[in-house]
Amino acid sequence: MLSPVTSYEELSKALNTLLLQGVVINALPNREALEQEIRRGSLYQQQISEGLLLIRRRETLDRLTFLIKKGQSLPLWEPERNTVVELPFRNALGAMEEIEAAFLATGFREILSRLRLSRKGTEDVSFPQGAVRLCEDAQAACRLLCESFSPITGCLPEEGELAELAKQGKLLSLPGGILHYESSGKTTELRHLAVAPTHRRQGLGALLVGAYLNQQGEKLSRVWTAVENLPARRLYEHFGYAADGWQSHVLYYSKESKEERP
């Protein structure tokens, strides 16, 4: 049974006990983020003999973090709601393989396979960037991102967050296209690149990436992209990105389709 997490101190005791035993984990627990979820009343946990499941509850979806003791796997487990879980790995699934098999046996299905591309920083880059500007219209950015990315796998910022990102200069745009990045220290991550269907095949993606690299090019840049999105991969490779070994499988459990099964 899922129970709401009401105290970070209680949760951290459980996390520490598991850490001491050695765990396979799909996301690093971060105190600040967990406390924020607890304040919102959106963090739930399920203790299992093999470890701990943490759920971040959203309106229509639960997002799952697991800590499974090394050498063990996930037990048969029925999610209460539509649930998404991401399994990141480097080079090979390794210890994640058995856990992924258990999720699939539970009724999860893979909805996205992603890989990460990296590009070493270079000084004095000067790519063509056409009419790319800092985005000032967070509403329009939000619309285009929502049209372009899945609400389940898209990791989309909310409109309020986009307004903040625009103020920070982390949204670049031109008519029909938007690019969102995050940046800290010596690394930067291209988070979202979207071009409206009516504006595709005009090189807008290249102008946006070019402008982003002109601004951030001395930093190590990373981008996650769908394995099957060959046009995007070709675009990034054109700018010098290459696969760095990190991959992830996104698994989804749909309550509706489960109930439809005979």
Add this chain to the structure above:
Amino acid sequence: MKEKLLAILSEACPEVDFETETALIDDGLLESLDIVMIVTEIMQEFGVELTVDDLLPENFNSVDVLLALIESRTA
């Protein structure tokens, strides 16, 4: 102790030169998931108890910072 720590780190991320890098997190050389892997190895190898609150990126920026964290728990 430093040699043992370097061995753990190099096994987790063979492509990184841990002896010279001093901004492992800021430079993006270590991922958050690498940290989890490294922490469990450190706890087993050195017999120290690190907690979830120790998993701050700034504790993993260099071998020396990480060594100081371990030593503070073994003192």
